[in-house]
Amino acid sequence: MSTAQGIRAIFRRLHQAYGPQDWWPGDTPFEIMVGAVLTQNTAWRNVERAIANLIKYHALSPEAILAVRPERLANWLKPSGYFNVKAGRLRNFCRWYLTQGGLEALGALPLPVLREGLLSVNGIGPETADDIILYAFERPVFVIDAYTRRVFARLVLLDAAMAYESMRAAFEDAFASGPQRVQVFNEYHALIVVHAKNVCRSRRPLCQGCCLRTRCPSRQDGAL
């Protein structure tokens, strides 16, 4: 079985096991973008608290985020951790977002141009950029995160040390181009995350005999 076939097979199994996930958890495109930055190496529960603060102070817009003092913004972001770093990153992103002309202007850009633009922002790396492209702009990129590496390494389908871009290509190439690609990529990434969180408590993990904890007791190699 080829790698692409394996990737398609796992998607079917995850979808059957968990059903549609209806991602991203966020009401507007801009909220999704903010969430993508705040969730960097951070539990989603803590991101929700930070976003709740922004809503509470009517600051969930690029203009409002740029209008307040950075220290005050950082204070609202406290629950999501790395608050000084993330305050700077959010400001960088908002500055870029507005100078590029906002949601419609960005949505009209060719996909590679949009992606390069996002990556040019200090604080937005490949995963955050792809979260934004897929879930806020609803355009076809596959998001690679630590869970994706872990799950597919333990399924022995992919090497966890693969470069981000080549792993992204592996997933994107497994699905023919077409209008439903966005939905498949959306659902697949969500399923990987949900499964990775769930499988430690699951009776029938997909990978035989091994859970997905970062340091699985039945494994010798520590990382992933």
Add this chain to the structure above:
DNA sequence: AACCAGGAGACAT
């Protein structure tokens, strides 16, 4: 009480 969470950048080698 360690370990972990939907990363990214700076910097040295």
Add this chain to the structure above:
DNA sequence: ATGTCTCATGGT
């Protein structure tokens, strides 16, 4: 290109 540090709160 490839490692190592740092950033920080909250749950288990």
